[in-house]
Amino acid sequence: MCISRHLDQPNILPETAPRIRLPIGDRRGTEHRVIAGGSVSSRALLDLWGDKMRNLLIGFTFTLAVLLIFSDIGWTQEVTDIAPGPGWLPAVRRHSVQAQRADRIKYKIDQRKLDPHDLTGMWGETGFGLNAKDAPSFTPYGQQLSDATQADISSAGFAIDASKDPQQMCDPMGFPRLWSFNYGFEFIQLPDRMLQVFEWGHTFRTIWTDGRKLPPNPPQQRFLGFAVGHWEGDAFVVESNGYDDRTWIGRDERKGERGFPHSDEMRIVERYRRTAVDTLESELTIYDPKVYTAPWTSNGRARLFPGTEIGEYFCVPSEERDFQNLVSRPAAGAEPLK
Amino acid sequence: MNRKYFILALSLVGLFLALSQTAVAHHSTTYYSLEPKVIRGTVVEFRWRNPHAVVVWDTKDDAGQTVRWAGELSSVTTLMGDGLTKDSLKTGDEIIFSVRPSKAGTPAAVIQSMKRPDGTFVLRWSTQSETGLTPEQVGKLRVAAGLPAEGPGRTAPKP
Numbered sequence: 226m227c228i229s230r231h232l233d234q235p236n237i238l239p240e241t242a243p244r245i246r247l248p249i250g251d252r253r254g255t256e257h258r259v260i261a262g263g264s265v266s267s268r269a270l271l272d273l274w275g276d277k278m279r280n281l282l283i284g285f286t287f288t289l290a291v292l293l294i295f296s297d298i299g300w301t302q303e304v305t306d307i308a309p310g311p312g313w314l315p316a317v318r319r320h321s322v323q324a325q326r327a328d329r330i331k332y333k334i335d336q337r338k339l340d341p342h343d344l345t346g347m348w349g350e351t352g353f354g355l356n357a358k359d360a361p362s363f364t365p366y367g368q369q370l371s372d373a374t375q376a377d378i379s380s381a382g383f384a385i386d387a388s389k390d391p392q393q394m395c396d397p398m399g400f401p402r403l404w405s406f407n408y409g410f411e412f413i414q415l416p417d418r419m420l421q422v423f424e425w426g427h428t429f430r431t432i433w434t435d436g437r438k439l440p441p442n443p444p445q446q447r448f449l450g451f452a453v454g455h456w457e458g459d460a461f462v463v464e465s466n467g468y469d470d471r472t473w474i475g476r477d478e479r480k481g482e483r484g485f486p487h488s489d490e491m492r493i494v495e496r497y498r499r500t501a502v503d504t505l506e507s508e509l510t511i512y513d514p515k516v517y518t519a520p521w522t523s524n525g526r527a528r529l530f531p532g533t534e535i536g537e538y539f540c541v542p543s544e545e546r547d548f549q550n551l552v553s554r555p556a557a558g559a560e561p562l563k
Numbered sequence: 564m565n566r567k568y569f570i571l572a573l574s575l576v577g578l579f580l581a582l583s584q585t586a587v588a589h590h591s592t593t594y595y596s597l598e599p600k601v602i603r604g605t606v607v608e609f610r611w612r613n614p615h616a617v618v619v620w621d622t623k624d625d626a627g628q629t630v631r632w633a634g635e636l637s638s639v640t641t642l643m644g645d646g647l648t649k650d651s652l653k654t655g656d657e658i659i660f661s662v663r664p665s666k667a668g669t670p671a672a673v674i675q676s677m678k679r680p681d682g683t684f685v686l687r688w689s690t691q692s693e694t695g696l697t698p699e700q701v702g703k704l705r706v707a708a709g710l711p712a713e714g715p716g717r718t719a720p721k722p
Contacts, residue, residue, distance in 0.1 A: 307643040319644020381667040383594040395614070408640065424640065482593075536640045544612040551610075551617055551633045551671075557594040558667035 316536030317349040317409030318424055328532035329503075337502045341459035344419070344499055347533050349409035353507050353525025355401075355475040360485060360521060367516035370486035371477065381558020384482040387549055391471055395540035397448040398426055399472030400465065401493055404509055405523065406475070411535055419454055419461070427539050432463050443467030446489050463495040474511065488515040503529040592694045595663040595673045599704065602660045603680075604632060609652040613638050615691070618652060618674065620660065634662055634674040637691040651685055652677075658685065661708060663692055676708060 306315040306324060315324070329335065363371055377388035387393035392402065403410075408424035417435040422428075432454040440451055446469040454463040468491045473484035491513040498506045504526060511521040550561040604620035616636040624630050636642060652658070657680055662672035675692040677685040688710055693701045702712035 307646065307648055316640040316643060318638075318640040321644065379667075381594075383667065386593075408638075536643075538613055538638055538640050540614045541612065544610075545614055547610070548612070548615045548617055548635065551619070552615070552635045553594075553671070555633070555669040556665035556667065556671035556673075558665070558669065 314532055314534040316424065316538075317347050317411075317530045317533040318536065318538070319350065320530055320533050324532065325530070328530075332531035334503050334529070334531065339499065339502050341499045342456065342461075343414065344412040344461060344497060344505065345414050346505075347409060347411050347530045347535075348505050348527035349530040349533065350528075351408065352406040353404055353509070353527060354523065355405035355485075356521070356523035357475060357477065357479075357485070360477070360479075361517040361519040364514070364516060364518055366488075367486065367518075370488075370516060371483060374473065374477070374484040374486060376482035379554075379557045379559035383557040383559075385554065385557050385559050386482050387545075387553065390476070390484055391473060392540070393545070395542040395545045396471070397428070398540075399448040399469060400430065400450055401495075401509055401511065402473060402475055403428075403430070403449075404495065404507070405525070408538055409530065409533070409535075422535055424535050424538050425540070427535070427537050439464060439466050446470065448472060450493070457496075459498055461497040463493075463497070465493045465495075466491070468493075486516060487511070487513050490515050505529070592663075592673050592692070592696075594666055595692075596666050597663065597696075597700060597704070599661055599675060599707065600664050600672070602632065602662060604658060604660060606652050606654055606656040606658055607631065608654065609649075611639060611649040616642055616647075618658075618660075618677070620658065630670050632660075632662075632670040632672060634660060634672045635691060636674055636686075636689055641690065642686075645686060645689070647686060663704075675704065 306319060306321045308315045320328075374389050376384040376386050376390070379385050392398045398406075403423050403425060406425065410424065411420075411422040413420040413422060417433065419432040419434055421430040421432065423430070428449070430449045430452065432452040434454045437453055439453055443451055443466060445467065447467055448469050450465040451467040452463055452465040454461055456462070468487065468489060470487060470489040470491075472487070474487055475485050477483040477485045491511060493512070494510045496508045500506050505528075506524070506526050508522060508524050510523075511517070513521075546562055554561055602620075602622050604622035606618060606620050608617075608619040610617040610619070616639060618634045618636065620632050620634070621629050622632060659678050659680065660672075661675040661677075663675060664670075664672045673692045673694070674686070674689050676688055679685065688705065688708065692704065696704075705712055
């Protein structure tokens, strides 16, 4: 079970969540143990503290653990998201736990019938996540590309993380990095195409479903590639190629601050499956034999965020530059950008 | 195994899994100290910007000299999720900042929280300060700030 994924949207217990039966009142096999070194009076107290009390305590501990895993108790009173005005909805990013609970009722999530061929909706809020730990080894060429992504080191000895990462300079994040990290996205399903609108970068991707094939020799390298989609049973399958090799697949923090590179021959296959009204599962496989010695698959799950809409998150180059000069470069002991 | 120990063990496993995510966002913050510092200062500028909002404030050092600090926050949409707007801070506001200052000793920091002298929080907790930290490190910082070890934002996947 992927508990960590459930934590992304901790207010909603998924349909597949385990149902837990607490063992209350079972006296079989219980013992009256006394804490080593305890006094006579404490021993007497422990004797008075019978099985039921202990079971209750155990049950309480367990219930508390479950609550901590699946909810945000202690936090729920602290987060308040802002809608721009009447009729407007807050952005999908960081939609508050209380609002998510209210939206689940308002939009009748538990009463809606699942149509697995309808992927329409706001899917949040952070991305599907990159399976960095299972990254295949690099080819010799891939190793060269990887080495070139190593962040510069400041005179104070700190990695300047914006020095090589294109995303840190507010270049387009590209695909599949937007799959793994996106601040939420919207699927808009049209008769001849599927639009994927991302909060991060306020950008959209077109997945053509009109039967066209991928260009065999793309005349242009695109940050978001060329993408076509079709249905295989209940799975929406997307194939893509024609990627711009300046983008990173994601960060590689296994050896310093680096990125996972790719070539312009990278091909990607994604599969999306709506397994519940509020759940979208996805698998993404990268095929790039110039850089990686094996295909590379990541899996993730996104939760439906009804009652939200795409906000406006542009990564603004001039503002990023100001930010670096004001804060991050001084913090790293680096000279300001000219 | 005795049932109660099994249940307790299961509880601990659950708690471990709950804490087993690393918080990562737009950029690394490895150059910020893990020793929080409280600074009272006067807001000079509140830059309500993407990809990072920034607060600039003046404070006096031990010698009475004015020092200008700059502290980073997360993005605008994320901060709106935390209840902030462009009007949350004004130039001249007196604010008590809890920050993780730079290890390099420069007056630059990642902001953990901001409150007014009357104790009202402008920002109870900034998930930006969790970036790049392990769950254990985040938990310690949050508990030290009087919060539960867990909170939203800690499970952001790697970009």
